[in-house]
Amino acid sequence: xxxxxxxxxxxxxxxxxxxxxxxxxxxxxxxxxxxxxxxxxxxxxxxxxxxxxxxxxxxxxxxxxxxxxxxxxxxxxxxxxxxxxxxxxxxxxxxxxxxxxxxxxxxxxxxxxxxxxxxxxxxxxxxxxxxxxxxxxxxxxxxxxxxxxxxxxxxxxxxxxxxxxxxxxxxxxxxxxxxxxxxxxxxxxxxxxxxxxxxxxxxxxxxxxxxxxxxxxxxxxxxxxxxxxxxxxxxxxxxxxxxxxxxx
Numbered sequence: 001x002x003x004x005x006x007x008x009x010x011x012x013x014x015x016x017x018x019x020x021x022x023x024x025x026x027x028x029x030x031x032x033x034x035x036x037x038x039x040x041x042x043x044x045x046x047x048x049x050x051x052x053x054x055x056x057x058x059x060x061x062x063x064x065x066x067x068x069x070x071x072x073x074x075x076x077x078x079x080x081x082x083x084x085x086x087x088x089x090x091x092x093x094x095x096x097x098x099x100x101x102x103x104x105x106x107x108x109x110x111x112x113x114x115x116x117x118x119x120x121x122x123x124x125x126x127x128x129x130x131x132x133x134x135x136x137x138x139x140x141x142x143x144x145x146x147x148x149x150x151x152x153x154x155x156x157x158x159x160x161x162x163x164x165x166x167x168x169x170x171x172x173x174x175x176x177x178x179x180x181x182x183x184x185x186x187x188x189x190x191x192x193x194x195x196x197x198x199x200x201x202x203x204x205x206x207x208x209x210x211x212x213x214x215x216x217x218x219x220x221x222x223x224x225x226x227x228x229x230x231x232x233x234x235x236x237x238x239x240x241x242x243x244x245x246x247x248x
Contacts, residue, residue, distance in 0.1 A: 043148070044148075045147075045148040045149055045150040045209045046144065046147050046148065046149050046150065047149075047150045047151075048144070048149050048150070048151055048212075050151075050153070050172040050187060052140065053137075053140060053151075053186055053187070053189070053233075053234060054172075054184060054186040054187045055136065055140075064117075064118060064121050065118065068113065072108065072111065072113060075104050075107075075108060076108060076113065076115065076118070078101060078104060079101045079104050079105045079108070079115060080115075080119065082097050082098055082100075082101035083101065085097075086098055134214070134216070134233070136186065137185075137186050137214040137233040137234060138214045140214070141212055141213050141214035141234065142214075144211075144212050147211075148209060148210065148211065148239070149209070149210065149211070149212050149236070150207065150208070150209045151170065151189065151207070151208055151212075151236065152205055152206070152207040152208075153170040153171050153172050153173075153189070153205065153206060154170070154171055154172075154173060154174045154203075154204075154205055154206065155168040155169070155170060155171075155191075155197070155199060155204075155206045156168055156169040156170075156171055156221060156230070157199075158219050158221070160196075161196060162196075163198065164195070164196025164197060164198055165196055165197050165198070165199065166192065166193060166194065166195075166196040167190075167191070167192045167193075168191055168197070168206075169188050169189065169190060169191075169219070169230060169232055170188070170189040170190075170191055170206060170208060170236070171183060171187060171188055171189075172187055174203050182228055182229060182230045182231070183230070185216070185231040185232060185233040186233040186234070188230060188231065188232035188233065188234070189208075189212070189232055189233075189234040189235065189236050190215075190217040190219075190232040190234070190235045190236075191208055191235075191236050191238055191241065192237075192238075193238050193241055195241075197241050197243050198243065199243060200243060204243050205243075206241060206242070206243050207241070207242045208236050208238045208240075208241045208242075209238065209239050209240050209241075210236045210237045210238040210239045210240075211236065211237050212234055212235070212236050213234065213235050213236075213237075214233060214234060214235075215234070215235045216231060216232065216233060217231070217232040217235060218230075218231050218232075219232075
């Protein structure tokens with residue numbers, strides 16, 4: 001009896017083999033379709049939260065102001081501002097504001113707040129904070145180096161052209177926009193867009209999609225006490241910026 005060779009069998013497929021080949025083709029088609037769709041899913045922007053950009057553990061230096069309450073910080077700020085105005089002869093040392101500042105300074109002293117020492121430490125603390133924040137932001141931005149990110153916050157307008165905001169700071173909350181003191185740099189993102197955005201409502205949020213990098217940007221914005229310096233630790237180069245009006 002002649003036994004057919006394997007080569008001969010391969011040239012004469014049975015019905016079962018034909019069905020198997022058809023099944024393999026169908027599987028291959030499904031795999032190809034899935035592979036073609038997958039990159040589109042991978043291209044979706046990564047939604048990031050503000051706590052990712054400004055982790056709580058970022059304050060690793062010894063900050064002498066950290067032990068003060070919010071009220072003490074506000075009162076200290078008032079005293080220092082009045083003292084500076086007196087020093088440059090903008091107000092009288094016997095005026096109402098000067099008397100009020102002296103009174104508050106005495107109360108803070110009784111609470112253990114050493115104003116002269118804190119003011120001497122302020123520049124040192126500022127340098128430490130900036131150096132530490134820069135280290136953290138560089139590390140965070142590196143994680144998102146090749147990714148598209150999506151971040152939602154509120155806009156602090158910096159430049160307007162033809163009724164459209166072309167430069168703005170993105171901050172985590174509406175309260176940050178009007179807060180008396182500048183927010184931490186790692187809670188501020190600088191955004192510049194040629195097309196610009198229009199804020200329809202006072203409390204409208206803004207969602208930005210683009211690439212994030214660690215780059216310091218400094219701007220001055222108007223405030224009741226005069227121009228306020230705000231530093232952004234991040235920059236997002238936007239692909240798109242969407243404004244969502246919230247209920248007043």
